[in-house]
Amino acid sequence: MSNNRVSRRQFLNYTLTGVGGFMAAGILMPMVRFAIDPALQTKADGDFVQTSQKVADLTEEPVKVDFSYEQVDAWYTSEVTDTAWVYKSGDSIVALSPVCKHLGCTVNWNSDTEHPNQFFCACHGGRYEKTGKNVPGTPPLGPLDEYEVSEQDGFLLLGKKIANTRG
Numbered sequence: 001m002s003n004n005r006v007s008r009r010q011f012l013n014y015t016l017t018g019v020g021g022f023m024a025a026g027i028l029m030p031m032v033r034f035a036i037d038p039a040l041q042t043k044a045d046g047d048f049v050q051t052s053q054k055v056a057d058l059t060e061e062p063v064k065v066d067f068s069y070e071q072v073d074a075w076y077t078s079e080v081t082d083t084a085w086v087y088k089s090g091d092s093i094v095a096l097s098p099v100c101k102h103l104g105c106t107v108n109w110n111s112d113t114e115h116p117n118q119f120f121c122a123c124h125g126g127r128y129e130k131t132g133k134n135v136p137g138t139p140p141l142g143p144l145d146e147y148e149v150s151e152q153d154g155f156l157l158l159g160k161k162i163a164n165t166r167g
Contacts (some may be wrong), residue, residue, distance in 0.1 A: 048150050048157035053086060055093065055151050062087040062109045062119075062130070065095070067158055084147050084158055085109055085119070087130075094166065095147035095158055096132045102139040119144065131166040 006014075051067040062085040071080045083106075084095040096119075098106045105123035112120035112127070118135065119128035127135040132144035146166070148159030 048148070048152075048159045050152065051156045051158060053156040054154055055156050056154060058086060058088045058093060058156070060088055062096070064098075064109075065156065065158075086156065089131075089166075093149045093151075093156065094131075095149050095156075096164075097145040097147065097161055099145070100126050100140060101134065101142040101144065102126050107144065132164045133166070 049067050049069045051065050053063070053065045065084050065086045066081060067084070068079055068081045071078050083098050085098055085107075086093065086095045088094070098108075098119075100107050100121040100123065102121065102124055105121050105126075107119040107121045107126070107128060109119055110116055111122070112118065115127055115135075117130060119130075119132070120126070121128075121140070124139045126140040127138045128140065128144055129135060132146065134140035134143055143164035143166075145161045146164050147161055150157040150159065
Protein backbone atom coordinates (compact mmCIF):
# COMPACT_ATOMS: atom_id res chain seq x y z
CA MET A 1 0.00 0.00 0.00
CA SER A 2 1.07 3.57 -0.67
CA ASN A 3 2.29 5.89 2.05
CA ASN A 4 0.35 8.81 0.42
CA ARG A 5 -2.92 8.42 2.22
CA VAL A 6 -5.82 10.70 1.32
CA SER A 7 -7.47 12.31 4.27
CA ARG A 8 -11.23 12.61 4.55
CA ARG A 9 -11.00 16.34 3.94
CA GLN A 10 -8.98 15.86 0.70
CA PHE A 11 -11.39 13.14 -0.49
CA LEU A 12 -14.41 15.42 0.03
CA ASN A 13 -12.55 18.31 -1.63
CA TYR A 14 -11.74 16.19 -4.73
CA THR A 15 -15.28 14.79 -4.88
CA LEU A 16 -17.00 18.16 -4.58
CA THR A 17 -14.65 19.71 -7.14
CA GLY A 18 -15.40 16.92 -9.63
CA VAL A 19 -19.16 17.06 -9.07
CA GLY A 20 -19.10 20.88 -9.30
CA GLY A 21 -17.15 20.68 -12.57
CA PHE A 22 -19.70 18.30 -14.11
CA MET A 23 -22.56 20.53 -12.97
CA ALA A 24 -20.88 23.65 -14.40
CA ALA A 25 -20.28 21.85 -17.70
CA GLY A 26 -23.92 20.73 -17.75
CA ILE A 27 -25.08 24.32 -17.31
CA LEU A 28 -22.57 25.98 -19.66
CA MET A 29 -22.71 23.56 -22.61
CA PRO A 30 -26.29 24.46 -23.67
CA MET A 31 -25.41 28.15 -23.43
CA VAL A 32 -22.29 27.71 -25.55
CA ARG A 33 -24.19 25.65 -28.11
CA PHE A 34 -26.98 28.25 -28.21
CA ALA A 35 -24.41 30.97 -28.93
CA ILE A 36 -22.36 29.04 -31.50
CA ASP A 37 -25.04 27.01 -33.31
CA PRO A 38 -26.40 29.84 -35.50
CA ALA A 39 -22.90 30.49 -36.84
CA LEU A 40 -22.61 26.83 -37.87
CA GLN A 41 -25.98 26.73 -39.69
CA THR A 42 -25.98 26.93 -43.47
CA LYS A 43 -27.61 30.08 -44.69
CA ALA A 44 -30.20 30.08 -47.47
CA ASP A 45 -29.72 33.78 -48.28
CA GLY A 46 -28.59 33.03 -51.83
CA ASP A 47 -31.80 31.21 -52.68
CA PHE A 48 -34.04 32.76 -55.29
CA VAL A 49 -37.84 32.77 -55.06
CA GLN A 50 -39.85 32.26 -58.22
CA THR A 51 -42.58 34.81 -58.88
CA SER A 52 -45.58 34.56 -61.17
CA GLN A 53 -44.25 37.48 -63.26
CA LYS A 54 -43.13 36.59 -66.79
CA VAL A 55 -39.98 38.41 -67.84
CA ALA A 56 -41.36 38.91 -71.36
CA ASP A 57 -44.27 40.96 -69.92
CA LEU A 58 -42.01 43.47 -68.15
CA THR A 59 -41.75 47.00 -69.58
CA GLU A 60 -40.06 50.22 -68.54
CA GLU A 61 -43.08 50.98 -66.32
CA PRO A 62 -42.62 49.58 -62.77
CA VAL A 63 -45.15 46.90 -61.77
CA LYS A 64 -45.86 45.55 -58.31
CA VAL A 65 -44.84 41.89 -57.99
CA ASP A 66 -45.92 39.85 -54.95
CA PHE A 67 -43.99 36.74 -53.96
CA SER A 68 -44.01 34.31 -51.03
CA TYR A 69 -41.37 32.21 -49.31
CA GLU A 70 -40.99 30.06 -46.21
CA GLN A 71 -39.21 31.62 -43.24
CA VAL A 72 -37.88 29.51 -40.38
CA ASP A 73 -37.50 31.13 -36.96
CA ALA A 74 -36.07 28.53 -34.58
CA TRP A 75 -38.78 25.86 -34.53
CA TYR A 76 -41.52 28.01 -36.13
CA THR A 77 -42.00 27.99 -39.90
CA SER A 78 -44.19 30.64 -41.53
CA GLU A 79 -45.14 31.73 -45.01
CA VAL A 80 -44.02 35.31 -45.68
CA THR A 81 -45.47 37.44 -48.48
CA ASP A 82 -43.30 40.24 -49.82
CA THR A 83 -43.47 42.76 -52.66
CA ALA A 84 -41.10 44.31 -55.19
CA TRP A 85 -41.40 47.03 -57.82
CA VAL A 86 -40.00 45.52 -61.04
CA TYR A 87 -39.24 47.05 -64.44
CA LYS A 88 -36.83 46.76 -67.36
CA SER A 89 -34.01 49.23 -67.79
CA GLY A 90 -32.50 48.52 -71.19
CA ASP A 91 -31.57 44.82 -71.18
CA SER A 92 -31.44 44.52 -67.39
CA ILE A 93 -34.24 43.90 -64.92
CA VAL A 94 -34.54 46.16 -61.86
CA ALA A 95 -36.38 45.01 -58.72
CA LEU A 96 -36.72 47.56 -55.92
CA SER A 97 -37.92 47.06 -52.37
CA PRO A 98 -41.10 49.02 -51.56
CA VAL A 99 -39.89 49.81 -48.01
CA CYS A 100 -39.17 53.51 -47.47
CA LYS A 101 -35.77 54.19 -45.90
CA HIS A 102 -37.21 56.93 -43.69
CA LEU A 103 -39.53 55.04 -41.33
CA GLY A 104 -40.31 51.78 -43.15
CA CYS A 105 -43.62 52.73 -44.77
CA THR A 106 -44.53 51.37 -48.21
CA VAL A 107 -43.83 53.40 -51.33
CA ASN A 108 -46.00 53.35 -54.45
CA TRP A 109 -45.15 54.16 -58.04
CA ASN A 110 -46.72 57.21 -59.68
CA SER A 111 -49.24 57.75 -56.87
CA ASP A 112 -48.55 61.49 -56.30
CA THR A 113 -50.16 63.73 -58.94
CA GLU A 114 -47.76 66.60 -58.17
CA HIS A 115 -44.69 64.42 -58.80
CA PRO A 116 -45.41 61.92 -61.59
CA ASN A 117 -43.07 59.07 -62.47
CA GLN A 118 -41.61 58.82 -58.97
CA PHE A 119 -42.00 56.47 -56.03
CA PHE A 120 -43.96 58.24 -53.30
CA CYS A 121 -44.25 57.48 -49.58
CA ALA A 122 -47.54 58.86 -48.31
CA CYS A 123 -46.49 58.64 -44.64
CA HIS A 124 -44.15 61.63 -44.66
CA GLY A 125 -44.00 62.80 -48.26
CA GLY A 126 -40.85 60.90 -49.18
CA ARG A 127 -39.99 60.64 -52.87
CA TYR A 128 -37.66 58.44 -54.90
CA GLU A 129 -36.61 58.54 -58.53
CA LYS A 130 -37.32 55.56 -60.77
CA THR A 131 -33.86 54.16 -60.02
CA GLY A 132 -34.69 54.14 -56.30
CA LYS A 133 -32.47 57.15 -55.54
CA ASN A 134 -33.99 59.40 -52.87
CA VAL A 135 -35.00 62.89 -54.00
CA PRO A 136 -32.96 65.54 -52.13
CA GLY A 137 -34.97 67.64 -49.68
CA THR A 138 -37.43 64.84 -48.85
CA PRO A 139 -37.34 62.70 -45.68
CA PRO A 140 -35.62 59.53 -46.98
CA LEU A 141 -31.92 59.53 -46.20
CA GLY A 142 -30.96 56.74 -48.57
CA PRO A 143 -32.04 54.94 -51.76
CA LEU A 144 -34.49 52.04 -51.90
CA ASP A 145 -32.90 48.60 -51.58
CA GLU A 146 -32.70 46.29 -54.59
CA TYR A 147 -33.39 42.60 -54.95
CA GLU A 148 -31.01 40.24 -56.71
CA VAL A 149 -32.67 39.20 -59.96
CA SER A 150 -32.54 36.07 -62.09
CA GLU A 151 -34.63 34.39 -64.76
CA GLN A 152 -35.67 30.76 -65.10
CA ASP A 153 -38.02 29.27 -67.71
CA GLY A 154 -39.22 32.77 -68.61
CA PHE A 155 -40.24 33.67 -65.04
CA LEU A 156 -38.69 36.26 -62.76
CA LEU A 157 -36.73 35.03 -59.72
CA LEU A 158 -35.98 37.36 -56.81
CA GLY A 159 -33.12 36.85 -54.36
CA LYS A 160 -31.99 38.64 -51.23
CA LYS A 161 -32.06 42.41 -50.73
CA ILE A 162 -28.86 44.28 -51.49
CA ALA A 163 -27.83 47.92 -51.29
CA ASN A 164 -28.99 49.98 -54.26
CA THR A 165 -26.33 50.09 -56.97
CA ARG A 166 -28.28 52.47 -59.25
CA GLY A 167 -29.02 55.37 -56.90
